[in-house]
Amino acid sequence: MVAKTKKLFGNDEGRKLIARVLRENGRRYMPRYALAFGLMAVVSGLTGASAWIIKNIVNDVFISQNSALIWGIAAGVLVIYSGRGIADYAQTTVMNAISRDIVADHQNRIYRHLLAQDMRFFNTASIGELVMYFSNGAHAVANLMHLLITSLGRDLLSLISLTAVMVAMDPILSMIAFLVAPGALWGITSIRRRIRNIGRQEHAGMAIIIGRLKDSMIGIRVVKSFGLEQRMGDEMTGNVNVTAQRMMKINNLSARSGPIMETLVGVALGLTILYAGFGVAEGSRDAGSLLAFLTALLFTYAPAKNLARLTLNLETTLVGVGVMYKFLDRTPLYLDKPDAKPLIVGTGEIEIDGVSFTYGEASNALNDISVRFPAGKVSALVGGSGAGKSTIFALIERFYDPQSGRILIDGQNILDVTAQSLRSNIALVNQDSFLFEGSVEDNIRAGMADATEDQVVAAAKAANAHEFIVEHPEGYKRSVGEGGANLSGGQRQRVTIARAMLRDAPILLLDEATSALDAVSEARVRDALDRLMKGRTTIVIAHRLATVRKADIIHVMDNGRLVESGTHGELMKLSGTYAHLSSLQFTAEAEEEPQKKKRKAKLTTVGE
Numbered sequence: 001m002v003a004k005t006k007k008l009f010g011n012d013e014g015r016k017l018i019a020r021v022l023r024e025n026g027r028r029y030m031p032r033y034a035l036a037f038g039l040m041a042v043v044s045g046l047t048g049a050s051a052w053i054i055k056n057i058v059n060d061v062f063i064s065q066n067s068a069l070i071w072g073i074a075a076g077v078l079v080i081y082s083g084r085g086i087a088d089y090a091q092t093t094v095m096n097a098i099s100r101d102i103v104a105d106h107q108n109r110i111y112r113h114l115l116a117q118d119m120r121f122f123n124t125a126s127i128g129e130l131v132m133y134f135s136n137g138a139h140a141v142a143n144l145m146h147l148l149i150t151s152l153g154r155d156l157l158s159l160i161s162l163t164a165v166m167v168a169m170d171p172i173l174s175m176i177a178f179l180v181a182p183g184a185l186w187g188i189t190s191i192r193r194r195i196r197n198i199g200r201q202e203h204a205g206m207a208i209i210i211g212r213l214k215d216s217m218i219g220i221r222v223v224k225s226f227g228l229e230q231r232m233g234d235e236m237t238g239n240v241n242v243t244a245q246r247m248m249k250i251n252n253l254s255a256r257s258g259p260i261m262e263t264l265v266g267v268a269l270g271l272t273i274l275y276a277g278f279g280v281a282e283g284s285r286d287a288g289s290l291l292a293f294l295t296a297l298l299f300t301y302a303p304a305k306n307l308a309r310l311t312l313n314l315e316t317t318l319v320g321v322g323v324m325y326k327f328l329d330r331t332p333l334y335l336d337k338p339d340a341k342p343l344i345v346g347t348g349e350i351e352i353d354g355v356s357f358t359y360g361e362a363s364n365a366l367n368d369i370s371v372r373f374p375a376g377k378v379s380a381l382v383g384g385s386g387a388g389k390s391t392i393f394a395l396i397e398r399f400y401d402p403q404s405g406r407i408l409i410d411g412q413n414i415l416d417v418t419a420q421s422l423r424s425n426i427a428l429v430n431q432d433s434f435l436f437e438g439s440v441e442d443n444i445r446a447g448m449a450d451a452t453e454d455q456v457v458a459a460a461k462a463a464n465a466h467e468f469i470v471e472h473p474e475g476y477k478r479s480v481g482e483g484g485a486n487l488s489g490g491q492r493q494r495v496t497i498a499r500a501m502l503r504d505a506p507i508l509l510l511d512e513a514t515s516a517l518d519a520v521s522e523a524r525v526r527d528a529l530d531r532l533m534k535g536r537t538t539i540v541i542a543h544r545l546a547t548v549r550k551a552d553i554i555h556v557m558d559n560g561r562l563v564e565s566g567t568h569g570e571l572m573k574l575s576g577t578y579a580h581l582s583s584l585q586f587t588a589e590a591e592e593e594p595q596k597k598k599r600k601a602k603l604t605t606v607g608e
């Protein structure tokens, strides 16, 4: 069997994949596979019997008209056929249940593995590929097991049982019929290689199509406002057509096994008839045996065809299985150390000590940064776009590990603690105010899963979100829509603030939104943020003058370096990067409220 398998699955990679699928799924579902296999053996045996009984039908019923046997034979036929039908049905339901479990099991595995991946993976991963692992890959494993078991169980056993009938009826005729078998193997092998190649292309093509669908959904505003519908539509037409073409080619190639097998059965039948015709004429055989033999030979067609197609079908499933395993085998970077301890936060002081970091680009995103964020105070990070501010947040959250230097929280190196304990002490409020699809309450509750209703409402009130939430008839149960599309920008921000409130973490990382809100929303968000920051070690990536002025200390970054630190007044006096930045970056606000701003500016100059 092993030697034969080697020949059929000519490539090493395919053999390894099959071995792995069998190893991972075979043992686990063994009892049920054994049951299915037993039922298939019954089906196969009865298939043989259904050919065998032809001999009795012809010889005893038609020729000798043995009335004593007619009843028995009629009953026998009934038992054989109904028994085979029932066994086949039972076998199918068992196999379907196993397939369902294998698919669910793999989808769970894929999703958990996805969540465990590090940021570097998500920077390059494509949603199209992910969907393919999730749907195509998971099903491919189930299909592969299904193919192997039914081929071995139903088809191979049927073939053996039918062969036994043929040999019993006429050994010499059987030898003649089997002469054609090698022809089948040769024909199938040449088709198989082509299918494998097209299968890979088809898989990659599908991933691209899914990715495009996602882009069109998320970026529909850009698509419409730039009038890209025609171009994107044409591009999709191209992709869809090419993929459909490949799919058709695969189906056509697989279908070629049909005429190959059919012709070979025809040749076998023809040879048999030629030989048997003369044999019977010589009176050496009875008509019943010959007909039983021919029936068995005809019955071999279906299982033989299935077996011939097995390797073809395996090729297409193996493509899906292969890419899915490649994903499942990816070890996430930045795993916890084996002896990692939970982070114990006292006051929540953060110290960054000589940290350099690169995303792998030519230049460093951070260059030898040393900075201390005092406990319970608000520190502002300012700097031009690409200065490295968000990267500092990413390193504190341990989304990446720095290439050199250390980050300490209350004296504990964050590389030595568990990522889970580190992140549970941090609340992140992001620029984009990301919301999950679900209700307002679900989104606030993401901050603390087991919060009571009162706690959720209290957090929403503190975030100035309660009023607008209860204004809507569905209140806290209102759906936010995909990505929070049902809420305005300011409302979304306040929901994310409520989420952070509920988390009640000692450390707050706040990436201030760059997009301007109207004056009223702005005031509500600002008020909510002030409340959120109170008593926490806060680092805020600041884009607004008002935030910067309120900070206890401001750190100015430029091109991955820390260039200035101090209060607003101190930094303005330096007339350095900060003074330059504030004249550029904070002007938008000055234009919004020219009167107020001028007055403020004057006051500070006078005060200092």
Ligand SMILES: Nc1ncnc2c1ncn2[C@@H]1O[C@H](COP(=O)(O)OP(=O)(O)O)[C@@H](O)[C@H]1O
Binding pocket: 123, 359, 361, 365, 383, 384, 385, 386, 387, 388, 389, 390, 391, 392
């Ligand atoms: N995921 C990433 N992969 C590669 N380079 C990145 C990534 N994120 C940021 N960078 C680069 O790192 C530098 C600092 O980026 P970032 O910290 O986001 O800046 P800021 O938040 O100050 O605008 C930039 O040069 C940026 O292009």
Ligand SMILES: [Mg+2]
Binding pocket: 389, 390, 391
């Ligand atoms: Mg940024």
